[in-house]
Amino acid sequence: DVQLVESGGGLVQPGGSLRLSCEGSGFTFSAYWMTWVRQAPGKGLEWVANIKYDGSEKYYVDSVKGRFTISRDNAYNSLYLQVNSLRAEDTAVYYCAASNYGPEYWGQGTLVTVSS
């Protein structure tokens, strides 16, 4: 069975940082683009970032450019999101997804709360 398991979320003060991780299993991780999507409490889905199979291309939503960095390590079937300079509006559940024409397999999400 395909599994994506996120970790690394938590409560952080404005301006703080976190590193979110996502480990995949049950599929060929290195064959998929990987994606982060977030969902603020009670709100809809927002695409955050994509990374190509080999990490050679990365794309971000404008609101996180310069603050978030997506990366992957195919040797460990792992995806990462380094989130810096966090703001209250970054509070959300962050989902990782394996993408093929769009998110196909989703993790259960990890909650990031930015508050003083």
Added chain:
Amino acid sequence: DIVMTQSPLSLPVTPGEPASMSCRSSQSLLNSNGKTYLNWYLQKPGQSPQLLIHLGSNRASGVPERFSGRGSGTDFTLKISKVETEDVGIYYCMQGLQTPWTFGQGTKVEIK
């Protein structure tokens, strides 16, 4: 950015009856490779989203046949032939043609 607009935002349904919802994009989602980059997702209460339909009309693995997607260009529809109680949740369309990938606001399906 491509804007995705869904309607209705709320859809009361009766089990056993059909249901449909609409998604419109601010520009065509047809790629030069002939593929249409429109996906449908269902987020059941308390769960992660799940892929229902990809590339406009292709059911994802394990998705029941009662779900169908159709449309082209900028106008798309998701149909449920006979609603079951397990189909409640929020349905999102999403365009994957260009970044930023964008989602619609969602259509909340509830049992009458």
